[in-house]
Amino acid sequence: xxxxxxxxxxxxxxxxxxxxxxxxxxxxxxxxxxxxxxxxxxxxxxxxxxxxxxxxxxxxxxxxxxxxxxxxxxxxxx
Amino acid sequence: xxxxxxxxxxxxxxxxxxxxxxxxxxxxxxxxxxxxxxxxxxxxxxxxxxxxxxxxxxxxxxxxxxxxxxxxxxxxxxxxxxxxxxxxxxxxxxxxxxxxxxxxxxxxxxxxxxxxxxxxxxxxxxxxxxxxxxxxxxxxxxxxxxxxxxxxxxxxxxxxxxxxxxxxxxxxxxxxxxxxxxxxxxxxxxxxxxxxxxxxxxxxxxxxxxxxxxxxxxxxxxxxxxxxxxxxxxxxxxxxxxxxxxxxxxxxxxx
Amino acid sequence: xxxxxxxxxxxxxxxxxxxxxxxxxxxxxxxxxxxxxxxxxxxxxxxxxxxxxxxxxxxxxxxxxxxxxxxxxxxxxxxxxxxxxxxxxxxxxxxxxxxxxxxxxxxxxxxxxxxxxxxxxxxxxxxxxxxxxxxxxxxxxxxxxxxxxxxxxxxxxxxxxxxxxxxxxxxxxxxxxxxxxxxxxxxxxxxxxxxxxxxxxxxxxxxxxxxxxxxxxxxxxxxxxxxxxxxxxxxxxxxxxxxxxxxxxxxxxxxxxxxxxxxxxxxxxxxxxxxxxxxxxxxxxxxxxxxxxxxxxxxxxxxxxxxxxxxxxxxxxxxxxxxxxxxxxxxxxxxxxxxxxxxxxxxxxxxxxxxxxxxxxxxxxxxxxxxxxxxxxxxxxxxxxxxxxxxxxxxxxxxxxxxxxxxxxxxxxxxxxxxxxxxxxxxxxxxxxxxxxxxxxxxxxxxxxxxxxxxxxxxxxxxxxxxxxxxxxxxxxxxxxxxxxxxxxxxxx
Amino acid sequence: xxxxxxxxxxxxxxxxxxxxxxxxxxxxxxxxxxxxxxxxxxxxxxxxxxxxxxxxxxxxxxxxxxxxxxxxxxxxxxxxxxxxxxxxxxxxxxxxxxxxxxxxxxxxxxxxxxxxxxxxxxxxxxx
Numbered sequence: 014x015x016x017x018x019x020x021x022x023x024x025x026x027x028x029x030x031x032x033x034x035x036x037x038x039x040x041x042x043x044x045x046x047x048x049x050x051x052x053x054x055x056x057x058x059x060x061x062x063x064x065x066x067x068x069x070x071x072x073x074x075x076x077x078x079x080x081x082x083x084x085x086x087x088x089x090x091x
Numbered sequence: 092x093x094x095x096x097x098x099x100x101x102x103x104x105x106x107x108x109x110x111x112x113x114x115x116x117x118x119x120x121x122x123x124x125x126x127x128x129x130x131x132x133x134x135x136x137x138x139x140x141x142x143x144x145x146x147x148x149x150x151x152x153x154x155x156x157x158x159x160x161x162x163x164x165x166x167x168x169x170x171x172x173x174x175x176x177x178x179x180x181x182x183x184x185x186x187x188x189x190x191x192x193x194x195x196x197x198x199x200x201x202x203x204x205x206x207x208x209x210x211x212x213x214x215x216x217x218x219x220x221x222x223x224x225x226x227x228x229x230x231x232x233x234x235x236x237x238x239x240x241x242x243x244x245x246x247x248x249x250x251x252x253x254x255x256x257x258x259x260x261x262x263x264x265x266x267x268x269x270x271x272x273x274x275x276x277x278x279x280x281x282x283x284x285x286x287x288x289x290x291x292x293x294x295x296x297x298x299x300x301x302x303x304x305x306x307x308x309x310x311x312x313x314x315x316x317x318x319x320x321x322x323x324x325x326x327x328x329x330x331x332x333x334x335x336x337x338x339x340x341x342x343x344x345x346x
Numbered sequence: 347x348x349x350x351x352x353x354x355x356x357x358x359x360x361x362x363x364x365x366x367x368x369x370x371x372x373x374x375x376x377x378x379x380x381x382x383x384x385x386x387x388x389x390x391x392x393x394x395x396x397x398x399x400x401x402x403x404x405x406x407x408x409x410x411x412x413x414x415x416x417x418x419x420x421x422x423x424x425x426x427x428x429x430x431x432x433x434x435x436x437x438x439x440x441x442x443x444x445x446x447x448x449x450x451x452x453x454x455x456x457x458x459x460x461x462x463x464x465x466x467x468x469x470x471x472x473x474x475x476x477x478x479x480x481x482x483x484x485x486x487x488x489x490x491x492x493x494x495x496x497x498x499x500x501x502x503x504x505x506x507x508x509x510x511x512x513x514x515x516x517x518x519x520x521x522x523x524x525x526x527x528x529x530x531x532x533x534x535x536x537x538x539x540x541x542x543x544x545x546x547x548x549x550x551x552x553x554x555x556x557x558x559x560x561x562x563x564x565x566x567x568x569x570x571x572x573x574x575x576x577x578x579x580x581x582x583x584x585x586x587x588x589x590x591x592x593x594x595x596x597x598x599x600x601x602x603x604x605x606x607x608x609x610x611x612x613x614x615x616x617x618x619x620x621x622x623x624x625x626x627x628x629x630x631x632x633x634x635x636x637x638x639x640x641x642x643x644x645x646x647x648x649x650x651x652x653x654x655x656x657x658x659x660x661x662x663x664x665x666x667x668x669x670x671x672x673x674x675x676x677x678x679x680x681x682x683x684x685x686x687x688x689x690x691x692x693x694x695x696x697x698x699x700x701x702x703x704x705x706x707x708x709x710x711x712x713x714x715x716x717x718x719x720x721x722x723x724x725x726x727x728x729x730x731x732x733x734x735x736x737x738x739x740x741x742x743x744x745x746x747x748x749x750x751x752x753x754x755x756x757x758x759x760x761x762x763x764x765x766x767x768x769x770x771x772x773x774x775x776x777x778x779x780x781x782x783x784x785x786x787x788x789x790x791x792x793x794x795x796x797x798x799x800x801x802x803x804x805x806x807x808x809x810x811x812x813x814x815x816x817x818x819x820x821x822x823x824x825x826x827x828x829x830x831x832x833x834x835x836x837x838x839x
Numbered sequence: 840x841x842x843x844x845x846x847x848x849x850x851x852x853x854x855x856x857x858x859x860x861x862x863x864x865x866x867x868x869x870x871x872x873x874x875x876x877x878x879x880x881x882x883x884x885x886x887x888x889x890x891x892x893x894x895x896x897x898x899x900x901x902x903x904x905x906x907x908x909x910x911x912x913x914x915x916x917x918x919x920x921x922x923x924x925x926x927x928x929x930x931x932x933x934x935x936x937x938x939x940x941x942x943x944x945x946x947x948x949x950x951x952x953x954x955x956x957x958x959x960x961x962x963x964x965x966x
Contacts, residue, residue, distance in 0.1 A: 014844065017844045017847075017848070018844075018847065021847055021848065021851045024851060024855070025851055025854055025855070025858075028855060028858050028859075028878055029858060031874060032858070032862050032866065032871055032874065032875075037868070037870050037871075040870070040871070040874065041870075044874055044877070047881075048881075051881060051884075051885065054848070054885070054888075055888055057844075058844075058848065058888050058889060058891070058892040058919075059891070059892055059893065059896055059897065059898050059899070059919040060145075060888050060891060060892075060898075060919070060924045060927070061225035061898050061900070062143070062145040062146070062225045062226065062227065062230070062924060062928060063145075063884075063888060063924050063927050063928055063931070064225075065217070065225055065226060065230045066229055066230050066233065066928055066931050066932075067884075067931060069230065069233045069234055069237060070233055070931055070932075070935050071881075071931075073237045073240070074233060074236060074237060074240065074333060074935065075877065075935055075938060077237075077240050077337070078336065078337070078340060078938065078939060078942055079870065079873070079874075079938075079942065081337070081340045081341055081942075082340065082870065082942040082945060082946055083870065085340070085343050085946050085949070086870075086945065086946060086949040086955055087949070087954075087955060090867075090868045090871075090955070091868075091954060091955070091956055091959075102864075102865070105864045105865070106864075106865075109857070109860055109861065109864060112857075112860070113853070113857045115555075115558075115559050115562065116527070116559060116853050116856060116857070117850065117853045118555055118559070119531060119555050119556045119558075119559035119560075120849040120850065120852065120853045120886065121846060121849060121850065122555060122556065123531075123534055123535070123556065123849060123890075124534075124535065125534045125535075125890055125920075126413070126414035126415065126534075126535070126536070126537045127412060127413050127414055127537065127920055128413055128414065128415055128533065128534075128536065128537015128538060128920070128922070129413065129415070129420060129422065129537055129538050129539070129922060130537070130891070130920035130921050130922040130923070131410065131412050131413045131414075131915055131920075132407065132410065132413060132420070132422060133422075133921055133922060134899060134914065134915040134918045134920075134921055135410070135911060135912065135915040137901075137921075138901045138906055138911050138914060139911075142900055142901045142902075142903070142906065143899075143900045144899035144900065144901070144918065144921040145899060145900075145921050145924050145925050145928065148921055148922060148924075148925040149925045149928060149929075151402055152402060152404060152422060152423060152424075153424060153482075153925060154401065154402055155401040155402070155424045155483065156424065156482060156483055156486050156926075156929055157929065158360075159474070159483065159486035159487055159490060160486055160929040160932050160933060162360055162363075162467065162470075162490055163486070163489050163490050163493065163932065163933050163936045164932055164935075164936045165363075165364070165467075166464075166467050166490055166493045166494050166497065166936070167493055167936035167937070167939050167940050168939075169367055169460055169463060169464065169467075169497060170464075170493060170494075170496065170497040170500065170940045170943070171939060171940060171943040172460060173460055173461075173464075173497055173500050173501050174500060174508075174940075174943040174944060174946075174947055175943065175947075177370065177458070177460045223900075224900070225898075225900065229928060229931075229932060261367065261368070262368060265364045265365075265367065265368050268360075268364050269361070269364055272357060272360060272361055272364075275353075275357065276357070278402075278403075279350060279353060279354075282403060283350050283403075284399070284400055284401065284402060284403035285353035285357065285399070285401050285402075286401050286402050287402055287403045288402065293403075293404075294403055294405075297403060329932070333935075336939045336943075339943070340939075340942065340943060340946065343946050343950075344950065412915070412916065482926060482929075486929065486933070489933050489937070493936065493937065493940060496940065497940075500944070505948070505951050508944050508947050508948055508951075509948070509960065509961065511944055512869075512941065512944045512945070512948065515937060515940060515941055515944070516863060516872060516873075516876060516941065518937070519876035519879065519880070519934075519937050519941075520860065520863060520876070520879060522880075522933070522937075523856065523859075523879040523880055523882075523883050526883045526887075526926075526930060527856070527882075527883045527886060529926075530883060530886045530887045530890060530923070530926075531886075533887075533890065533922070533923065533926075534890040534923075539922075
């Protein structure tokens with residue numbers, strides 16, 4: 014029980030934290046943690062297949078693509 | 092009323108609507124009563140096709156949705172291609188080599204290459220065992236795509252472990268999608284229903300020829316039929332799709 | 347019972363899309379294959395037999411008690427249903443798409459494989475949305491449609507197109523999320539995804555907050571996909587940022603999707619009176635905003651884009667009424683308007699190709715330079731705004747009749763007003779382009795409009811004008827069958 | 840401590856959707872807006888996953904022992920609801936595809952405007 018609640022808290026907290034960053038690279042990394050939290054939560058909610066997908070896409074590929082975008086544009090929000 | 096006033100008015104309206112929307116959604120979600128529904132039937136009938144229910148739903152009952160979803164990824168890949176060079180007037184994607192800007196350190200080189208191969212092997216295992224264990228085409232394909240990502244980050248676009256050009260990646264993607272489409276067409280031609288699981292022959296009354304059943308059944312203890320082949324097609328497509336997007340975005344000019 | 351050609355209407359364009367993309371760069375191959383593929387795309391809906399297609403051959407079964415579904419039988423497979431309405435809409439789409447493809451292959455020096463593959467993807471997506479009897483399948487193909495439409499706008503390669511596509515995709519993400527959330531709520535509560543089953547399960551159970559929220563979310567998705575009120579500026583931005591053939595194709599697709607999703611909503615929630623009122627209200631606002639904003643534009647393309655959005659509101663009004671007459675008249679008007687608007691879009695973009703601008707301040711006096719174009723455009727304007735011998739007259743007349751019969755005479759007045767405003771706006775555009783004395787055009791690079799009319803474009807315009815006239819003179823055969831469709835639809839509700 | 844995980848999971852899913860919508864509506868930076876689109880998708884996915892969750896159930900993969908013993912009916916009663924999970928798999932890839940296109944467009948817009956601020960990019964045609 015307590016694990017799920019902790020994960021839920023991490024998910025909401027990291028979503029909000031990512032959005033208030035001025036440093037976009039940091040926001041992208043925090044969003045990676047949100048994706049990882051979701052993957053763990055999916056695992057706890059009996060969706061093993063989806064957890065694997067979310068772990069790969071949500072914590073590696075999507076933040077990676079965002080990081081490329083930030084590298085190709087600008088790092089700090091104007 | 093000038094532009095600024097209109098902008099502020101819009102903001103207020105948007106905020107009010109967001110508030111109303113939040114209340115409705117939270118109210119609906121907290122007063123939810125869930126019934127098993129059609130999932131029960133799937134869980135009841137699925138074990139006679141393959142052990143992993145999610146794979147069975149994805150590739151058998153709702154295989155057509157999966158086809159559509161594969162094509163969303165393809166559309167996205169084509170669109171990124173259009174964004175970076177292809178277009179109405181012909182032309183092709185121009186990818187700038189990123190290796191020249193920074194040399195990888197020795198540690199990176201020593202650790203990255205074996206790691207890439209391990210991840211690729213892991214991805215292949217996930218793909219091939221998708222109908223028995225958690226995993227499948229999407230998962231396997233995207234795992235391999237992460238390996239590609241890692242190798243691109245460490246070794247640069249031109250001289251990485253895979254060394255695949257944009258063109259060949261697109262060809263792979265087309266082949267993956269065509270595998271899926273043609274297995275569906277095989278079902279249509281042999282039984283009259285698109286994406287019929289010919290190899291498993293779940294409804295023997297449809298008059299599917301025996302040679303086709305033998306040809307398309309997977310050499311495995313379970314009766315998965317064409318599901319593993321569809322998995323391979325999807326894996327090929329997802330892997331090359333994400334690799335293409337990574338290549339194109341990494342190769343964009345930073346002006 | 348089972349027609350094997352039904353899935354090919356979606357699958358063949360998908361295969362063609364892959365092949366065309368692989369051919370990108372090989373000019374001849376793209377031209378030949380693109381043209382041949384369009385022949386097949388047009389032929390398949392005409393040859394297919396009416397019926398249902400089950401994907402994966404999974405039949406309907408008797409419902410086990412453990413599922414908790416209060417229905418006797420449920421469908422397991424994704425189902426496509428194909429009838430006269432679907433045939434008409436897909437044929438219309440294929441015809442307009444053929445014009446787009448032919449004008450691309452004949453007007454451009456190098457045919458672009460990736461662009462044609464986007465056209466194919468959007469054909470497949472719209473066909474799937476029109477035929478789908480499965481709500482999640484509809485969602486998946488709507489997403490393909492959104493991305494491929496954005497891609498067709500992006501393919502022009504200018505910054506305005508990127509901006510329009512960005513807006514469109516961000517809102518498309520929100521609308522897609524809304525649709526899926528609505529689907530999730532319905533799936534959790536009723537346990538099925540098949541639209542027929544869902545409609546049966548929903549009948550008499552439309553008061554719970556979950557159902558009301560789901561209705562709201564699905565209506566938001568409908569509003570976005572068909573460019574109605576809160577999203578009308580985004581749709582018009584997309585139209586005015588695209589090329590001529592693409593804009594004609596986009597607005598045809600939008601009208602078809604509008605009809606398709608509205609029919610799905612009616613089948614699911616037909617008993618809900620509030621939804622009908624909300625949908626009518628939003629459609630009326632769209633009609634008003636679209637027409638009035640068309641009136642104040644200073645650019646012909648934007649004017650036309652807003653007029654197209656306003657006409658979509660007109661289509662939405664009849665469908666939202668939910669009466670057989672209203673639905674039939676709306677579907678009929680969607681078809682008529684798609685044809686007439688395509689004609690107008692092509693004429694305006696011929697002006698753009700010739701003069702390199704469509705701003706009224708820099709246009710004028712083109713009548714002597716391009717008399718054929720002026721003639722065709724005036725036909726298009728009359729057709730769109732419901733002037734008698736043309737087709738939209740027949741459908742608008744029926745639409746007003748349906749509004750009166752449903753007990754909303756005010757709606758009839760609104761429709762007439764909207765039509766008049768649209769007519770005035772379009773005539774203003776015509777006047778400023780063709781009649782106003784101006785030498786500005788000569789200064790900005792010779793337009794060569796009379797020479798800039800390629801054969802395919804001219805033939806397209808003539809054919810569209812003739813079809814508009816033909817339907818206007820003999821509306822009976824088409825309208826009667828739409829009326830049958832509408833009656834069977836409302837019987838189920 | 841006894842908490843209803845399903846209820847809180849639904850609440851968090853709703854919150855993710857709302858946070859995402861807030862970011863789309865009120866944040867100026869393009870990357871933040873794109874993160875918002877992603878959060879909306881994540882929230883909807885979480886709704887579907889929680890719908891599929893069955894308290895005290897098992898992962899919907901049948902073991903060899905259970906299959907050979909013929910207790911498929913027991914498995915169907917115990918397993919989590921698998922249809923929503925399959926839909927989520929589809930939606931995750933849909934979200935990733937949309938995101939890739941949005942990121943590509945933002946790079947192109949940045950190359951032209953040298954800015955990721957929406958107010959700056961849309962300033963001339965936002966009348």
